[in-house]
Amino acid sequence: MNKKIIRFIKGLKPRGIAMALILVIVMSQITYAGTYTASNLEEYKECLLKGISDYEDVIRINYAGNERFSETDIGETLESLYNETYQKLSAFDQQNIYSIRMLSAKAAGREEYVLRIAQYEMEYKNSAKDLQELDTIIKGALGQITATCKNDYEEIKAIYDYVLTSYHYEKIAASDTDTANILLERNLLKGLKGSNGVICDAYAMLLSKMLTKQGFENVLVMGTTYPNGLHVWNKVKLNDNWYNIDPTWGDSSKPENKEKYFLTSDAVLLANAHTWNTGEYPSAPNTYVTPTADVEQVEAEKAETQIQGAAENIKVFVDNKEAVLNSTTGVPVLQNNRTLVPIRVISETMGYKVEWNQQEQKVTISKANRNINLIIGNVIAVVNSKDVTMDIGAQVVKNRTYVPLRFISENMGAKVDYRNIGGSQCVYITLAR
Numbered sequence: 001m002n003k004k005i006i007r008f009i010k011g012l013k014p015r016g017i018a019m020a021l022i023l024v025i026v027m028s029q030i031t032y033a034g035t036y037t038a039s040n041l042e043e044y045k046e047c048l049l050k051g052i053s054d055y056e057d058v059i060r061i062n063y064a065g066n067e068r069f070s071e072t073d074i075g076e077t078l079e080s081l082y083n084e085t086y087q088k089l090s091a092f093d094q095q096n097i098y099s100i101r102m103l104s105a106k107a108a109g110r111e112e113y114v115l116r117i118a119q120y121e122m123e124y125k126n127s128a129k130d131l132q133e134l135d136t137i138i139k140g141a142l143g144q145i146t147a148t149c150k151n152d153y154e155e156i157k158a159i160y161d162y163v164l165t166s167y168h169y170e171k172i173a174a175s176d177t178d179t180a181n182i183l184l185e186r187n188l189l190k191g192l193k194g195s196n197g198v199i200c201d202a203y204a205m206l207l208s209k210m211l212t213k214q215g216f217e218n219v220l221v222m223g224t225t226y227p228n229g230l231h232v233w234n235k236v237k238l239n240d241n242w243y244n245i246d247p248t249w250g251d252s253s254k255p256e257n258k259e260k261y262f263l264t265s266d267a268v269l270l271a272n273a274h275t276w277n278t279g280e281y282p283s284a285p286n287t288y289v290t291p292t293a294d295v296e297q298v299e300a301e302k303a304e305t306q307i308q309g310a311a312e313n314i315k316v317f318v319d320n321k322e323a324v325l326n327s328t329t330g331v332p333v334l335q336n337n338r339t340l341v342p343i344r345v346i347s348e349t350m351g352y353k354v355e356w357n358q359q360e361q362k363v364t365i366s367k368a369n370r371n372i373n374l375i376i377g378n379v380i381a382v383v384n385s386k387d388v389t390m391d392i393g394a395q396v397v398k399n400r401t402y403v404p405l406r407f408i409s410e411n412m413g414a415k416v417d418y419r420n421i422g423g424s425q426c427v428y429i430t431l432a433r
Contacts, residue, residue, distance in 0.1 A: 039064045041081065048085045048120065053093060055128035059120040068112040078102055078118055091220045092208050095201065095232065098183065099123045125186040125201065134189045138210055146214065152238055153263075153290065156245075159210045160262055163203060164251045170197020200248040204232040207247050211236055223276030225249075231274070235282055236263075242282040244269055260389065263288035267379040267393050286338070286391050316341065316427045318349045330400040338392050340402040343374070350412065350431060356401075363394065363401050370413060374403065383411045 034056035036047035044061055051059030069077060082102065086094060105117040126134070145158040173181040184196055188206050191198035204220055211218045217237040221244070225231040233246040243263040249272075250261040260268070265287045266278065314332045316323040323345055325331050330342030343363065344354045352367040365372040373382040379393040381403075388411055395402045408414055408429060417428040 034058065035060045035062070037062045037064065041065065041067070044118075045081055045085045045088075048082065049088055051120070052085070052089060052097070052122065055096075055122075055124055055131065057122055057124075059122065061118045063115045063118060066114060068114060071113060074104060074113050074115060077115075078104055082120070090212070091218065092205060092212065095205055095208075095220050096125050097122065098125050098186075125183055126188050126205075130187065130189040134192065134209075135213075137189075137192060138206075138213065142210060142214055152216070153288070155214055156211065156216060156236060156238060156263070159207065159214065160245060160247060160250070162210070163207045163247050164258065167191050167203055167206070167247075167251065168197045169199065169203075169248065169251060171199060172196060200232045203247040203251065204234050207234050207245065219281060221276055221281050223274055225275075226273040233261075233269075233274075235284060237282070238263065238288065241286065241288075242284045243286075243288050244284050246274070264389075265379070265391065267391075268389060271378045271380055271393065287389065314339070314425045314427060316346065316429065318346070318429045319431055320428070321349070323349045330398065330402070332405070333397055333402060339405045340392065340395060340397075341405050341408070342397075342400045343394070343403045344401065346408060346429070347412070350408075350414065350429065352412070365412075372411065374401065376401065381407070381411065 034051045034054065036051065036059070038044040038047050038061055044063060044065075047061050048059060079102070082100070086097075100123070101121040103119045103121075104115060141162060142159070145162050146155045149155045149158055170185065172185040176182075184190065185199045186201040186205075187196075187198070188202050188209075190196055191202050192206070208218055208220055211234070219235045221233050221235055223231055223233070231248070233244060233248065235242050235244055237243075244261070244266065245263060246261040246269065250258045252258070260272075264284075266284045268287060314325075316325060316332070325342070325345065329345045332339055332341050334340070343365065347354050347365050350367075352365045352370075355364045355366075356362075357364070361376040363374040363376075365374070369384075371384055374394040376396055377393050379390045381388045381390055381394070390404055390407055392404050405416065405427065408416060413431065415430045417430070419426045419428060
């Protein structure tokens with residue numbers, strides 16, 4: 001994946017009409033140019049936005065405003081206008097820009113300059129012609145793959161499956177200067193036709209384009225992964241909540257990764273070598289629970305939601321014996337709409353042995369033929385040598401380790417029921433016999 005490159009040309013110093021002539025000579029060699037006229041800076045940004053949105057290779061703006069700039073300020077102003085316009089582009093169009101070169105012609109006064117012509121030479125990862133053909137293909141594909149879908153989840157899943165089926169991962173560029181192959185491995189159309197493999201840019205951009213056409217709000221996330229470096233993936237809004245989708249990592253030789261990186265939480269990605277500026281993107285605190293989950297799991301979700309009004313007042317019973325939950329042993333807490341409980345007191349009440357490794361920040365819970373390892377902050381628990389993903393990683397609250405309540409029912413050989421008795425919210429944990 002390649003960062004957006006901005007090459008800004010500041011070295012044009014001839015004054016007045018000579019400057020304009022130099023720019024005209026440069027531009028006369030360009031066959032495809034979108035020419036616009038603007039009388040103020042707001043119109044200037046509108047012209048630039050239209051030119052980029054139409055994937056013009058060269059965008060020329062004749063400027064009739066009379067703002068005066070110093071020789072230094074005029075370059076900084078052009079760059080600032082581009083950056084403001086960039087923020088108005090769709091996530092797809094932002095990601096589709098590979099590089100730009102900016103030039104300007106200015107009329108000179110004594111110590112100030114008036115902008116007269118600005119030119120942006122654009123290089124896109126996918127051309128207007130390719131994208132037009134791509135749109136035709138995916139329009140037909142969307143009609144087919146979503147025809148039998150019953151809800152939004154199924155539509156998003158169908159699109160995800162289509163991307164993974166259509167693409168295969170292939171790193172083609174030999175170096176950061178191998179521009180032709182850098183663009184080839186990011187070409188959505190050629191990848192879709194099977195001409196070559198693609199990398200994360202293409203996976204994420206195709207998914208974003210199809211989600212947008214189907215009416216789903218989504219963003220492209222720019223981040224890094226270890227040890228691969230720069231990486232792009234998606235976030236999508238489903239039922240008023242945001243979730244991560246990493247189609248590149250989902251298209252793996254490990255079958256479990258397809259589900260693991262679909263509609264997943266920030267915590268899962270953070271625990272699996274992904275990093276990004278979390279403040280720039282919507283938060284995804286939870287992993288999506290599919291509509292096809294078994295009835296007992298769904299009912300448990302509903303019941304858990306009902307008791308979250310006052311987690312500190314919840315009573316927990318193990319085989320009808322109330323667990324001692326207080327300020328000394330720990331009380332239930334809420335985090336990201338999940339009820340968390342102190343694992344030691346619950347585990348020991350259930351007959352498990354609990355050990356703490358301070359150096360590794362690891363909790364080991366064992367009983368008979370069951371062994372569970374939890375690492376603080378990691379959403380991946382190891383249950384009998386098998387990785388199990390929790391909605392929320394193990395947390396330390398007031399020097400005690402907490403885990404999601406549902407983790408007990410799913411991984412510790414017990415059934416969990418939620419009841420409202422006499423106005424009190426009660427959780428009944430029944431051990432398997």
